[in-house]
Amino acid sequence: MEGSKRALIRIMLFLLGVVLILGIATGTVWFFIRQMRTAALQPGTQVDLTSLEKTLLGIYLNLRRDEIETPPSADDTPVPFTIQPGENGTTVAVRLERLGIIRDAELFRLLLRYWGVDAQLEAGDYELRRNMSMPEVISQLQHGRLRAKRVTIREGLRAEEIAYLLATEGLVDQEEFIRLVRDDAFHYDFLRDRPATAPKTLEGFLFPDTYEFPVNITTTALIDIMLQNFDRRVTIEMRKQALDQGLTLFQVLTLASIVEREAVVPEERPIIASVYLNRLRRGIYLEADPTVQYAKGYDPKTGSWWPHLSLEELRAVDSPFNTFIHPGLPPGPICNPGLASIEAVLNPADTKYLFFHAKGDGTHAFAETFEEHLENQKKYR
Numbered sequence: 324m325e326g327s328k329r330a331l332i333r334i335m336l337f338l339l340g341v342v343l344i345l346g347i348a349t350g351t352v353w354f355f356i357r358q359m360r361t362a363a364l365q366p367g368t369q370v371d372l373t374s375l376e377k378t379l380l381g382i383y384l385n386l387r388r389d390e391i392e393t394p395p396s397a398d399d400t401p402v403p404f405t406i407q408p409g410e411n412g413t414t415v416a417v418r419l420e421r422l423g424i425i426r427d428a429e430l431f432r433l434l435l436r437y438w439g440v441d442a443q444l445e446a447g448d449y450e451l452r453r454n455m456s457m458p459e460v461i462s463q464l465q466h467g468r469l470r471a472k473r474v475t476i477r478e479g480l481r482a483e484e485i486a487y488l489l490a491t492e493g494l495v496d497q498e499e500f501i502r503l504v505r506d507d508a509f510h511y512d513f514l515r516d517r518p519a520t521a522p523k524t525l526e527g528f529l530f531p532d533t534y535e536f537p538v539n540i541t542t543t544a545l546i547d548i549m550l551q552n553f554d555r556r557v558t559i560e561m562r563k564q565a566l567d568q569g570l571t572l573f574q575v576l577t578l579a580s581i582v583e584r585e586a587v588v589p590e591e592r593p594i595i596a597s598v599y600l601n602r603l604r605r606g607i608y609l610e611a612d613p614t615v616q617y618a619k620g621y622d623p624k625t626g627s628w629w630p631h632l633s634l635e636e637l638r639a640v641d642s643p644f645n646t647f648i649h650p651g652l653p654p655g656p657i658c659n660p661g662l663a664s665i666e667a668v669l670n671p672a673d674t675k676y677l678f679f680h681a682k683g684d685g686t687h688a689f690a691e692t693f694e695e696h697l698e699n700q701k702k703y704r
Contacts (some may be wrong), residue, residue: 526659528550528553535605579667593670601676
């Protein structure tokens with residue numbers, strides 16, 4: 324009987340020791356994982372794994388093997404995915420989770436780190452699926468770059484011009500592109516900022532940039548890439564700055580689109596922005612030629628979407644976009660502005676100018692009074 328008690332005590336002590344060892348090991352692994360997570364959140368931080376750290380991380384990942392090897396769904400629909408230059412494993416993982424390609428961004432990032440491939444994710448276009456496991460996704464991101472076509476969409480183009488450019492490159496059907504731009508089928512937070520009375524169009528949000536689109540991309544996926552780029556480049560800080568100035572993001576984009584069409588010399592963007600902001604504050608009609616050009620549309624005589632219009636024509640076009648006959652901002656953007664014009668509206672020059680007139684060399688003469696403006700017109704006409 325006494326021997327049985329001693330055996331039972333030994334068994335209990337052994338089990339207690341096992342529990343303590345497992346507890347210490349689990350706590351150590353968890354502490355290590357937290358340290359890695361904290362370090363990864365610091366910009367520019369690189370986490371180098373020692374042998375012990377890699378062993379601990381391996382134990383942790385092995386415990387979650389089922390999650391790593393199980394795809395999020397059975398959906399085999401191709402999902403275009405672009406890694407931008409300079410992106411790290413953390414931002415890639417977050418975007419993959421948003422798209423439903425992986426379930427857990429943090430687990431995916433740790434797996435990248437364990438395999439030592441987080442720095443080997445090349446910028447480019449990929450085709451992923453939601454029925455892929457995490458190892459399959461990582462393999463595809465290392466070796467599965469698609470054949471792509473480089474296209475530069477310059478600042479200041481309206482949607483129809485972008486459609487034509489992409490169609491000539493063989494990437495989209497022109498009519499389908501315009502239909503999708505006006506279809507209101509894309510759901511991003513920044514699109515909810517549009518007022519109910521605004522046209523349901525993506526005009527202003529098709530971010531100008533140099534893209535590498537997969538040659539077999541769908542029109543929907545291509546537009547989605549442009550919207551993702553807008554969401555990334557027009558930062559949360561910029562959107563907060565707009566609100567701090569009493570403007571919505573949509574109002575900033577609308578004004579930036581006018582600045583984009585008016586400015587030729589980069590350093591004049593903040594000055595031109597200040598002119599329009601000053602006029603808005605004083606309740607003066609903007610009288611911006613590009614808003615009427617946008618309302619008028621394509622001119623078959625000149626073969627241009629932005630033809631020169633006489634003063635009589637500027638006042639004759641009956642449209643809510645015509646800022647010669649309607650006060651305030653037009654109903655929405657008149658083109659797709661670049662980052663410089665958006666920043667010019669957010670950081671305008673400190674001036675009292677209310678007028679400007681083209682000199683003919685790309686620059687403008689600015690004036691505070693109408694009398695000064697008339698003198699500039701005579702001087703540079």
